[in-house]
Amino acid sequence: DRIARLRASESVLRQVDLEISTLRRAILHDLRMTLEEIHGNDAVQQDLERQLALARETLAQTQTEAKAGVANNLEVISAQNAVLEAELGCRSGTLQHQYLRLKLQTLTGELPVAGQ
Numbered sequence: 001d002r003i004a005r006l007r008a009s010e011s012v013l014r015q016v017d018l019e020i021s022t023l024r025r026a027i028l029h030d031l032r033m034t035l036e037e038i039h040g041n042d043a044v045q046q047d048l049e050r051q052l053a054l055a056r057e058t059l060a061q062t063q064t065e066a067k068a069g070v071a072n073n074l075e076v077i078s079a080q081n082a083v084l085e086a087e088l089g090c091r092s093g094t095l096q097h098q099y100l101r102l103k104l105q106t107l108t109g110e111l112p113v114a115g116q
Helices: 002-067 073-108
Strands: none
Touching: 002 073
């Protein structure tokens, strides 16, 4: 009877070890994927910031041209719209970056999960 209980306990222990190993692999996978997303997001954010700077330069130039009578109001409005779209893209990228950082902190245990 003791031997049967010992074997059952060893079986449960092996099952728990297997579950722990599976969980570790899943967490490591999630960590790698999140880090890759962060690096990709950083590159995208840099591109978005360059687009915003270019859109602002274009708007300034278009406004100067409009004052000189070379550009019309539609071109100014179009340039303003491009700036707004670029600003929106930058803000969206910033929010995505913050989300990924929080996800990373949660995965590494640096951020408490609600309910714990």
